[in-house]
Amino acid sequence: MKKVLTIAGSDCSGGAGIQADLKTFSAHGVFGMSVIVSVVAENTSRVIDIQDITPDMIKKQIDAVFEDIEVDAVKIGMLSTPACMHAVAEKLKEYHPANVVVDPVMYAKNGCPLMEPTAVDTLIKTIIPFADVLTPNIPEAEKIADMRITSVADMEAAAKKIYSMGCKAIVIKGGHASGNAIDILYDGKDFYRFETSRIATKNTHGTGCTFSSAIASQLAKGLSVKDAVEKAKDYVTKAIEHSLDIGKGNGPTHHFYELYKYGLRDE
Ligand SMILES: Nc1ncnc2c1ncn2[C@@H]1O[C@H](COP(=O)(O)OP(=O)(O)O)[C@@H](O)[C@H]1O
Numbered sequence: 336m337k338k339v340l341t342i343a344g345s346d347c348s349g350g351a352g353i354q355a356d357l358k359t360f361s362a363h364g365v366f367g368m369s370v371i372v373s374v375v376a377e378n379t380s381r382v383i384d385i386q387d388i389t390p391d392m393i394k395k396q397i398d399a400v401f402e403d404i405e406v407d408a409v410k411i412g413m414l415s416t417p418a419c420m421h422a423v424a425e426k427l428k429e430y431h432p433a434n435v436v437v438d439p440v441m442y443a444k445n446g447c448p449l450m451e452p453t454a455v456d457t458l459i460k461t462i463i464p465f466a467d468v469l470t471p472n473i474p475e476a477e478k479i480a481d482m483r484i485t486s487v488a489d490m491e492a493a494a495k496k497i498y499s500m501g502c503k504a505i506v507i508k509g510g511h512a513s514g515n516a517i518d519i520l521y522d523g524k525d526f527y528r529f530e531t532s533r534i535a536t537k538n539t540h541g542t543g544c545t546f547s548s549a550i551a552s553q554l555a556k557g558l559s560v561k562d563a564v565e566k567a568k569d570y571v572t573k574a575i576e577h578s579l580d581i582g583k584g585n586g587p588t589h590h591f592y593e594l595y596k597y598g599l600r601d602e
């Protein structure tokens with residue numbers, strides 16, 4: 336069985352962060368592991384507080400996984416401060432794992448910040464160069480590339496700019512645009528476009544976590560970046576189509592719809 340590690344924040348309400356990542360891994364039939372970088376008291380409506388795990392403990396968790404288990408892919412999510420970023424970067428340098436997917440999480444769906452705004456430079460210098468695939472949404476790509484994005488042409492220009500910061504491929508996600516949900520992939524050579532119609536729902540808590548974890552799962556299984564992104568787009572689209580009206584705000588994506596569809600589980 337392929338083994339995939341998420342290094343991210345914990346969302347106690349279960350829809351995003353580590354919890355969404357592990358659900359996505361299970362739905363892909365890979366063995367999920369988790370290094371918790373921050374504990375976030377959050378729900379579908381708001382972020383109440385964030386407590387970062389100490390850099391020493393972040394590093395020890397990463398050591399505990401890598402000294403024992405062969406890791407086929409790593410997904411990196413919320414890193415709230417430069418201290419967290421340095422701790423993770425130090426260990427990526429030591430273990431140089433294959434198939435690193437970085438989701439540069441900056442805000443929750445309800446607009447609450449999950450990364451210190453001044454940490455963007457550290458993110459660019461310490462984490463982005465380790466990314467085999469970087470998956471910013473439009474606001475995150477705007478911050479990293481330091482430019483406005485109002486069209487697919489802007490997404491492509493930002494992708495080129497961010498690619499030059501050292502990631503091996505970049506997907507800019509179009510969840511925050513209007514019209515069709517268009518994601519673009521740039522691998523330094525070619526652009527690929529993944530497009531679906533926009534699903535009319537407010538229940539999009541965890542879409543980015545789901546998408547990046549699906550890419551990591553498919554890379555672990557040996558797919559190319561292009562095929563992994565194509566399959567992950569299909570997965571996240573279905574997970575949004577079947578998203579759950581849980582909570583008072585943006586409800587979560589749903590990971591086990593296939594099992595329900597075939598009658599293998601009760602609703
Ligand atoms: N309403 C929607 N309908 C269809 N696809 C969506 C919708 N919202 C987001 N997506 C897709 O979900 C994935 C995550 O995108 P996005 O929501 O922008 O990420 P994030 O959670 O980081 O903000 C992308 O593939 C995007 O195209």
Ligand SMILES: Cc1ncc(COP(=O)(O)O)c(N)n1
Binds near residue numbers: 343442545
């Ligand atoms: C701990 C944590 N990590 C990430 C996100 C963003 O989730 P998404 O962008 O997928 O909605 C979140 N709300 N909480």
